[in-house]
Amino acid sequence: MKDIAPLLQIENLSVQLPTARGIVHAVRDVSFSIQHGEMLALVGESGCGKSVTAQAITGLLPGSAQVTSQHATFNQKPLFTGKYQNGIAMIFQNPMATFNPVLTIGYQIAEPLRQLHGYNRKDAEQEVVRLLERMKISDARQKAQCYPHEFSGGMLQRAAIAMALACKPQLLIADEPTTALDISTQHEVMALLTELMHEQLRAEEKLAILFITHDLGLVSRHADRIAVMYAGEIIETANTNDVLKKPAHPYTRALLAALPTPETKRLLALEGSPPDLRFPPAACAFAERCSQVIPICTQQVPPVVATQHAARCWLHEMEKT
Amino acid sequence: MAATLDEQTGNLWRDVRHDIARNPSALTGFFLLLSLLLFCTFGKLLWPDDPAALDLTQISQPPHLGLQTLVIYPDDASPVIAPENIHALQLTAPAHTEAVRLAWPTKNTMNFTLYRHTLPPSGLQDLGLPLATVHVDSTVSTVNYIDQLLLENRRYFYSVVSLDHAGKPIGVETLAVDVAHATPAENLNRHDGEHPKTIQLPAHPFGTDKLGRDLLARLIEGGRTSLFIGFAAPMLYVLFGALYGAMAGYRGGRIDTGMMAFADFVIALPFLLFVILLRIAFGLGAGDSGITALLVALLLLSWPNSARLVRAQVLQLRSMAYVDAARLQGASGFYIVWKHMLPNVLPSILVTLSFAIPAAIFTEAFLSFIGLGVVPPASSWGSMCNEGLSTLLTHPHELLFPATFISLTVLAFNLFGDGLRDALDVQTREARQ
Amino acid sequence: MNKLLRVEKLYKSFGSGKQRITVLHNVKLMVNSGEIVGLAGESGSGKSTLARCIAGLHSYDSGAIYFRDQCLPQQFSVTDFRKQAKQVQMVFQDPLSSLNPRLTIGDILLEPLRLNSTVPANEQQALAVQWLQRMGLKSSDMSRYPHSFSGGQLQRIGIARALITQPGLLICDEPISALDVSVQAQIANLLKDLRDELNLTLLFIGHDLAMMRYLCDRIVVMNKGAITE
Numbered sequence: 001m002k003d004i005a006p007l008l009q010i011e012n013l014s015v016q017l018p019t020a021r022g023i024v025h026a027v028r029d030v031s032f033s034i035q036h037g038e039m040l041a042l043v044g045e046s047g048c049g050k051s052v053t054a055q056a057i058t059g060l061l062p063g064s065a066q067v068t069s070q071h072a073t074f075n076q077k078p079l080f081t082g083k084y085q086n087g088i089a090m091i092f093q094n095p096m097a098t099f100n101p102v103l104t105i106g107y108q109i110a111e112p113l114r115q116l117h118g119y120n121r122k123d124a125e126q127e128v129v130r131l132l133e134r135m136k137i138s139d140a141r142q143k144a145q146c147y148p149h150e151f152s153g154g155m156l157q158r159a160a161i162a163m164a165l166a167c168k169p170q171l172l173i174a175d176e177p178t179t180a181l182d183i184s185t186q187h188e189v190m191a192l193l194t195e196l197m198h199e200q201l202r203a204e205e206k207l208a209i210l211f212i213t214h215d216l217g218l219v220s221r222h223a224d225r226i227a228v229m230y231a232g233e234i235i236e237t238a239n240t241n242d243v244l245k246k247p248a249h250p251y252t253r254a255l256l257a258a259l260p261t262p263e264t265k266r267l268l269a270l271e272g273s274p275p276d277l278r279f280p281p282a283a284c285a286f287a288e289r290c291s292q293v294i295p296i297c298t299q300q301v302p303p304v305v306a307t308q309h310a311a312r313c314w315l316h317e318m319e320k321t
Numbered sequence: 322m323a324a325t326l327d328e329q330t331g332n333l334w335r336d337v338r339h340d341i342a343r344n345p346s347a348l349t350g351f352f353l354l355l356s357l358l359l360f361c362t363f364g365k366l367l368w369p370d371d372p373a374a375l376d377l378t379q380i381s382q383p384p385h386l387g388l389q390t391l392v393i394y395p396d397d398a399s400p401v402i403a404p405e406n407i408h409a410l411q412l413t414a415p416a417h418t419e420a421v422r423l424a425w426p427t428k429n430t431m432n433f434t435l436y437r438h439t440l441p442p443s444g445l446q447d448l449g450l451p452l453a454t455v456h457v458d459s460t461v462s463t464v465n466y467i468d469q470l471l472l473e474n475r476r477y478f479y480s481v482v483s484l485d486h487a488g489k490p491i492g493v494e495t496l497a498v499d500v501a502h503a504t505p506a507e508n509l510n511r512h513d514g515e516h517p518k519t520i521q522l523p524a525h526p527f528g529t530d531k532l533g534r535d536l537l538a539r540l541i542e543g544g545r546t547s548l549f550i551g552f553a554a555p556m557l558y559v560l561f562g563a564l565y566g567a568m569a570g571y572r573g574g575r576i577d578t579g580m581m582a583f584a585d586f587v588i589a590l591p592f593l594l595f596v597i598l599l600r601i602a603f604g605l606g607a608g609d610s611g612i613t614a615l616l617v618a619l620l621l622l623s624w625p626n627s628a629r630l631v632r633a634q635v636l637q638l639r640s641m642a643y644v645d646a647a648r649l650q651g652a653s654g655f656y657i658v659w660k661h662m663l664p665n666v667l668p669s670i671l672v673t674l675s676f677a678i679p680a681a682i683f684t685e686a687f688l689s690f691i692g693l694g695v696v697p698p699a700s701s702w703g704s705m706c707n708e709g710l711s712t713l714l715t716h717p718h719e720l721l722f723p724a725t726f727i728s729l730t731v732l733a734f735n736l737f738g739d740g741l742r743d744a745l746d747v748q749t750r751e752a753r754q
Numbered sequence: 755m756n757k758l759l760r761v762e763k764l765y766k767s768f769g770s771g772k773q774r775i776t777v778l779h780n781v782k783l784m785v786n787s788g789e790i791v792g793l794a795g796e797s798g799s800g801k802s803t804l805a806r807c808i809a810g811l812h813s814y815d816s817g818a819i820y821f822r823d824q825c826l827p828q829q830f831s832v833t834d835f836r837k838q839a840k841q842v843q844m845v846f847q848d849p850l851s852s853l854n855p856r857l858t859i860g861d862i863l864l865e866p867l868r869l870n871s872t873v874p875a876n877e878q879q880a881l882a883v884q885w886l887q888r889m890g891l892k893s894s895d896m897s898r899y900p901h902s903f904s905g906g907q908l909q910r911i912g913i914a915r916a917l918i919t920q921p922g923l924l925i926c927d928e929p930i931s932a933l934d935v936s937v938q939a940q941i942a943n944l945l946k947d948l949r950d951e952l953n954l955t956l957l958f959i960g961h962d963l964a965m966m967r968y969l970c971d972r973i974v975v976m977n978k979g980a981i982t983e
Contacts, residue, residue, distance in 0.1 A: 020336075045934045046905070153797070182796045183961045214934045217964075258939035260968035268939070271890075273904055642852035643862075645811050646915065649844055650866045651836030660865075664856035 006033035007208050008057070008171055010079075011071040015049070015056050018064050022278040026052040028232040031304075034171065037206035039197060041219035041240070043255070044229035045274060050212045053229075054173045057210075058090050075170065086116075089169035093176040095156035098163070099148040105159050106132075106144025112166040131162040134199075136192065154185035158192060165196075173210045178218060186218060194222045216252075217259045220244055228252050231274050231285035238309035248311035250290045284314065340744035347740020353733035357726075361548055364541035370523075372542040373698045376533035378504040378522055381716040384536075387524040388474075391503040392517060393419045404463040410481050410494045413465065417503030421468040423496075425481050430491065431457050432484040435466055437477050442495055448480045474502035528718045530708060536722055539700045544726060546612060546701035551682035551730070554619040559674050561620070562627030563666065567658050569628070570635030581632065584625035592622050596693050615694050619681055627673050634666045668745035675738030679731040686727050702727045757823070758923055758955050759785040759808065764817035766800075766807055777803045778814070779979040785923065790949060790956040792970030794963060800979040801959050805925045808957070809844050810835060822922070839870045843916035847928040849908035853900040859886070859911055860896035866919045885914040889944070906937035910944065917948065925957045930965070942969050 015027035027049040034040050042050045055061045057079065072079040075087060092098050099108055109131060110124040119127060125144070132140035135158040148156060157177055164172055174193065178186035193209060200207040213219055219226065219240070226243045228236040228251065236249040247253045257268035271289065275281050284290070287297040292315060302314045341347045378390065402413050402424065410425040423435070436442070438449025455464055468479075476499050483492040502522075509520070527536035569580040599614040638644060638661070647657050682702075688694035689703030697704065702723040709720030766778035777800045785791050795801045806812040808819055810830035819826045821841060827834055846852040853862055863882040867873050873881055883893045889910040900908055909929055916924055926945070930938040942965060948954055960966050966973055975982050 045936055183963065184796060214936075216935065255936055258936045260939075260942075260964045271940070273906075641854075642846035642848060643854045645806075645809075645846065646844065646852060646912075647865065647869075648811065648835055649809055649839060649842070650869045650919070651832065651839040652865075652869055653832050656869075660857075661854050665854070 005076055007036045007038075007075060007206075008079075008210075009033040009071065009073050010057070010069060013053065013056065013067070013069040013072065015052050015061065015068075016066040017052070017061075018066075024277045025280045026232055026277060027056065028280055030229075030232070030234050032227050032234060032237060034208045034210060036170070037197065037201045037208055038225065039194070039209040039211055039223045041211045041213060041223035041226045042229060043213060043216050043219065043226055045214055047274060047277070048229045049232040049277075050229050051175055054090070054175050054210065054212055058088055058173060060090075087168075087170040088173065089164035089167040089171070090173040090175065091157070091160045091164050091177045093179050095153060095160050095177075095180065096148065098160045099156065101148050104145055104147055105151065106146075109144070109159065109163045109166050112163065116167060127166070128162075131165055132159065134165075134196075135159065135162045137162075153181050154188060157181060157185075157189055161189075161192070161196070168205075170206065171208045171210065173212070175212045176214070177211075178213070178215075190218060190222050216244075216255050228255070232277055232280065233285060233312060234304075235286065235313065236309075236311040238311075242309050246309075248309060248316045249286075249313045250292050250315070251286050252311075254289075254291075284312075286313075337741070337744040341737075341740050344740045344743070346736045347744075350733045350736025350738075350740065353729060354737060357544070357730055357733065358548070361541055361544035364544075365538075368537050368541065370535040370538035372534060372538035372700060374534060376523070376529060376535070377508050378533070379525060379529045380533045381531045381712055381719065382525055382529040382533075383716065383718055384526055384528040385524065386526060388502055388522040389519055390522050391415075391417050391501055391519050392506050392509065393417070393503050394506045394516065407463045410479065410496045412496075412498060415501065416498045417501045418472040418474055419469065419503045419505060421472060421477070421479075421498060421500060423466045423468065423479060424463050425494065426463050427457055427459075427461055428483070430483045430485060431459060432486075432488070433457075433464060434482045434484065435468075436480040436482065437468065437470075438480065439475070439477060441478055441497075442480055445482070445490060445493065448482065448493075449478065472500055474500055476500070527722050528716075530705075530719050531712050531716070536705075536719065539705060540702070540722060540726060543700040543702045543705050543723065546695055546699065547682050547685055547703065547727070547730070550612065550616060550619070550685045550701075551678050554616055554623070554681045555674055555677035558620050558624040559627045559670060559677055562624035563631045563670050565624065566628035566631030566633075567635050567662060567666070570632040571639060571654060571658055571662070573636070573639070577632070581629070584628050587622060588625045590622055592618065593693075595622055596688060600693065611688075611694050611696050612699070615685060615688060619684065623677070623681075627670065627677070630669060630673060631666055634669060635662055638662050638665055672738060672742040672745060675734060675741050679734035679738075682727065682730055682734075756787050757784060758787040758821070759783070759957070760820040760823075761804070761808065762818045762820070764804070764807065764819065765815045766803055766812065767815055777979050778807070781817070781976075781979070781981055783974060783981060785955060785957055787922075787955055788949075788953050789971045790945075790958055790969060792966035792973035793957060793959045793976060794961060794966055794973055795976035796961060799976045801976045802927055804976070805844070805927050805957065805959055808923075809842050809925055810838060811844075836870065839866070839921075840919050841921055842923045842925065843919065843921040845909070845912050845916050845924065845926045845929045848932055849905050849912055850900065852912050853908055853915075855900050858897050858899055859891075859903075862900075862911065863896075863915055863918060866915060870919055881918065885918050886911075889914045904937075905933050906940055909933065909937075909941055913941075913944070913948075917952070917954075920952070923955045923957065925959070927959050928961070929958075931960065931962070938965065945969065 113119040436448035686703030695701040705723035761783040764781040813829040
């Protein structure tokens with residue numbers, strides 16, 4: 001898989017958002033890539049820049065935002081051209097806000113089909129039903145005539161996925177699609193997404209997913225690779241198993257420790273809060289809250305070594321050398 | 322969205338002040354308002370003229386700072402120039418606003434028409450106002466004419482057209498005359514026994530109206546009326562509407578439905594009809610000031626809009642968790658409305674107010690203009706516009722000044738209100754940054 | 755262990771006529787003094803409604819709620835709320851909407867003390883600061899407004915407001931669902947510590963079974979308006 005060019009490649013992406021109280025360095029020097037048909041989970045706390053990264057890729061950031069990147073390609077074509085990027089679709093956190101409440105679900109799913117792919121009314125209708133059925137929505141033909149408020153949260157999110165799929169994307173960006181849902185529904189949606197990926201893989205229409213969440217536990221079973229973000233930087237990238245079994249960065253370890261398991265006696269909660277991104281630290285951003293901090297942590301930014309299991313931590317760096 | 326944790330105290334009013342200070346149009350509006358308020362409140366101290374005093378010596382006078390006037394005594398004999406000395410159209414005495422004495426020789430024809438123009442005539446078709454057509458018999462060698470028709474202190478162009486027997490013009494002669502301001506002595510009411518040739522008349526920086534009242538004093542006086550109605554009415558009806566809406570929204574259910582149905586009923590009432598009915602109910606005849614009737618009509622009919630706005634907000638606030646939290650602490654309904662809802666509704670009430678005030682000023686002006694509002698001698702900017710309309714063509718300043726003041730006030734409020742709304746709206750605040 | 759709260763055959767429905775929806779259906783629940791009871795269930799299962807009925811924010815149709823062996827009225831009046839204010843308090847799901855954005859943290863914390871004052875006025879301020887520090891915040895935060903805090907901090911302020919009058923029962927209505935995983939752990943630990951420290955009784959509502967297993971002594975599952983487990 002490594003020898004073919006990745007679907008999405010981002011190198012040294014930085015985003016600066018001007019606000020009333022100063023410029024927020026929301027994303028700082030972030031590099032990652034997504035292969036065809038792969039699910040990459042971008043994990044981090046709120047405010048760590050994961051959503052901003054996604055918005056930068058889709059071009060949804062406000063005009064005042066400053067996006068810089070050394071090298072950014074999607075399908076080997078340059079990104080950040082300010083034009084509509086064909087092949088990327090997005091689903092959002094709040095399914096209720098994704099849909100316009102005064103139009104039927106079916107009409108809204110058909111919109112990209114008719115606008116982008118030139119379907120006529122009848123074909124679009126059929127395609128909508130097919131998409132909804134694929135999303136395991138029963139009575140798809142009737143449900144397509146319903147309005148958003150008649151759907152439950154989980155169903156609405158599935159319909160949102162159907163709408164995203166109507167764009168026939170190669171990359172689906174899911175921005176915390178499960179946060180607003182119940183635990184059981186969360187897993188339903190996750191299972192659906194994974195199944196969808198496998199289906200597409202078989203159909204040779206590879207679909208990659210960039211899954212954004214704050215819940216490591218949720219993606220542990222589904223994602224191929226995990227990238228952990230903290231304070232605007234990606235601090236660890238590796239295969240899911242590697243991250244879960246041998247977390248290299250203390251922050252990842254802390255995140256894992258915060259998840260309750262039946263055996264947990266006491267959760268290890270991280271104290272303190274992330275640094276203010278208006279004044280990003282010139283050293284390791286996590287040093288202040290790290291339990292294994294060593295002197296160099298507060299002086300220099302740790303380097304990232306681009307290997308299978310990359311981590312931005314001095315301890316990790318020392319282990320290697 | 323990135324977390325922007327601010328270490329400072331996030332104070333809404335400080336942010337609002339900051340926003341307005343950075344918004345040039347809102348700032349302009351604010352200072353304009355301030356100066357208008359100062360003009361109306363302290364203007365009278367600086368310009369203590371009586372707005373109702375009639376100055377017969379200065380009728381419809383354009384703006385001036387002090388005016389030199391000739392005093393005309395009844396026994397003044399004008400010097401007579403012998404007819405043989407008159408060879409062309411000329412003045413027989415110094416021209417002033419009480420009389421312009423003209424004379425011209427008859428020469429070959431006996432028929433003349435005399436015209437007066439304010440601009441230099443450009444041809445036979447453009448000689449101005451025809452003053453007189455004169456027939457004389459052949460024994461007369463000069464014609465004398467005294468023009469006393471609505472003279473003003475300015476330059477006039479008199480033209481004499483000589484006509485043949487058929488009434489065809491055969492010659493024209495034009496004379497430019499600078500007319501000085503003059504006042505008959507009996508209008509001055511001087512009892513000191515002196516008989517000065519000229520005196521200094523009081524200054525009228527904004528001119529006078531057709532009854533010789535000082536426009537500046539009337540603008541100050543009228544501004545007080547206009548701004549009083551503009552402030553008092555919206556303050557009262559927005560306050561009432563807010564309380565009504567808060568009550569309806571907080572109680573909810575049937576009370577809400579009933580109260581809002583009544584509000585809708587009030588919206589449906591025709592405003593003008595109500596104003597007329599109220600004037601009758603108050604027994605207002607000629608000469609009564611109509612301020613009370615106007616105020617009551619505004620109060621009775623304008624509150625439902627703010628009631629609706631506040632109700633919608635309160636309905637939304639009612640479901641907020643902090644209201645539940647306060648109820649759990651045993652807070653009374655009044656406490657919740659006062660402490661938790663009002664501070665959250667206040668910004669939109671303020672914005673409503675900042676747009677209701679110019680609307681009320683304009684309504685007052687409109688009603689006074691069509692004669693349903695403030696009645697003379699009380700003045701308001703609207704009624705001044707109404708009075709100024711009759712002299713619009715000859716003395717436009719009488720309409721121009723009050724109209725400018727109304728426009729400036731409404732503009733200032735709108736600019737300021739726009740800025741206030743932007744500053745108070747958290748969503749647009751974030752979008753702008 | 756004595757029974758603090760007993761809910762018997764509780765019924766509750768919303769709407770009227772054809773649109774009547776029964777939300778609570780013969781609900782029985784018991785909470786003993788000093789324990790953390792988890793109330794789990796999907797959204798729409800009626801767990802929040804039950805919590806609000808116990809707190810008095812909703813009226814109930816039939817059945818009975820006993821608190822310290824006293825039956826609570828079906829419909830709370832302001833006086834009832836005042837009576838119960840020191841017995842039952844709630845922590846809400848959305849940390850931002852549970853704090854009035856126009857009040858300072860100090861005002862928010864002092865409000866319960868001012869409303870049910872057994873604490874003399876000159877000690878209220880000190881007590882509020884003390885609670886704020888207990889929640890890991892600084893005393894200088896008293897004069898700040900809610901929007902300048904993070905979700906976890908806001909939720910801690912919400913907990914402080916609920917506990918400052920030292921109620922017998924604290925109902926937590928999904929207090930951590932809206933928070934990040936790492937912050938969830940902070941709040942969960944905080945609640946556990948507070949229980950040990952103050953001998954609190956907690957009714958904890960959530961949908962994350964793993965987290966509830968960690969936090970609660972006993973878990974009750976609700977489904978479609980009835981308690982199933």
